Amino acid sequence: MAEYLDRSSDIGKLVAMPDDDMIICRCEEITKGEIRKAIHDGMWTMTEIKRYTRAGMGLCQGQTCSRIIKGMIAKELGVLPLSIDDNTARVPVRPVEVRVYGKGIN
């Protein structure tokens, strides 16, 4: 079971930051500002952020951005990054052609 989280706890207002335009997820081109907004919309887990913004949903499955996003959630919620669960890794780890997966497709 997941850790107890009351999603109505006050995490303060979303204030614009000078680097909100910075791209965090390079595969899907999702910015810091978009991720911060998602957290303030109530997305407090890595998976919710992925599903809501597409950050970490691209070809690399979040290999580069996961750590940064985790740090951002921790900062906005005022908790330790270690307390935040990772995204579920999905098969295939690297993209694979349909004809390779299937049987007898040519």
Next chain:
Amino acid sequence: MSNQCADVVIAGGGVMGNATAYYLRKKGCSVIVLEEEMLGNGGSSRNGGGVRQSGRDNRELPLAIYGIGNIWPHLSEELGVDIEYHQAGNIKFAKDERGVEFYKKVVEQNLKKGLELRMLNQAETREICPLVSDEIIASCYCPSDGHANALMTTLAFYKRARELGARFITGEKVLSVKLHKGRAKGVITSRGNVYEGDKIIITAGYESRAILNSVHIDVPMRRKLIEVIIIEMQPKIFPMMITIPDYDGGGYGHQTDHGSFVFGGHIPLENYLRPEEKEVTQLITTASNCNQLVSYFPYFKDAKVIRSWSGWTDLCQDEVPVIGNIDEVPGLLTACGFTGHGFGISPAVAACLSELAVDKEPSVDISGLSYSRFIM
């Protein structure tokens, strides 16, 4: 802990629970939603996004028609999130005469219910869905069906309900319903917390069965794992939802706004997975899904699969859900047993649940879906 009371307490933060919380907030009720894992943990974030009326049982068809007519078209605007709803049609393919005969009957039956479906010949099929295999000789088309982004819809209902003041707590597993003088008055969680409400709504998917068992209500359902694959981004190919008939292995899919293609099929082994297992993708399924997709759309053979996942469906004995008040326990409501096709009707189901929770007549006649149908 303080404030553990609300007008309505909901167990399960899938699309049903989240949407019900949203409609209840719009009615001014206070709401607490308790979710064991995270919002949209179950089938709600794992489904194929199909929003269809065609092929639905008479008892749940009115919900699909009501949702498509009254809710889906303006849902993005209402929730303030683009949920990518497109009324782009649903096309079901026939490879042989058997299929043609099968669909002719489907068209006839649906026309009787007031739902417009039509048969398309090979040329007409290829005109609206150009990439389909030469083997397809005809199709059955429902122009008023469509699809939406299930992940966004589920989380958008949550986001909007939360904004409107619904309280969501994750990491709270509901174990049982608490009674007071024969009425449902609350729920008890595995942390030993009690949440009290005048109405208790159980929308925990298959797990609803165990929760309802605590007050001797038993919805006859079992769970089954099914899987989806995602094909990498493609140029715009075709807008509609596609359906492969069950007698030919089954399958459904559509292209998302992002450009990736979502496809879900079935495998013969899915009935034989160990039920206690967590949802994990099975080695054989992606291969089977790839074969199935290519046999209808050779176009995809060189495209890459970038992702696959699995999700539980809650199969009800008679393949339609149980929705509404449970007469045996006043104050208790449920919506479960969606049998793998609950997403498309979710906003309509939630709207009806919210009406029942404030003792109003539901906007749609759901009397055929009540729990009492199992009481002999």
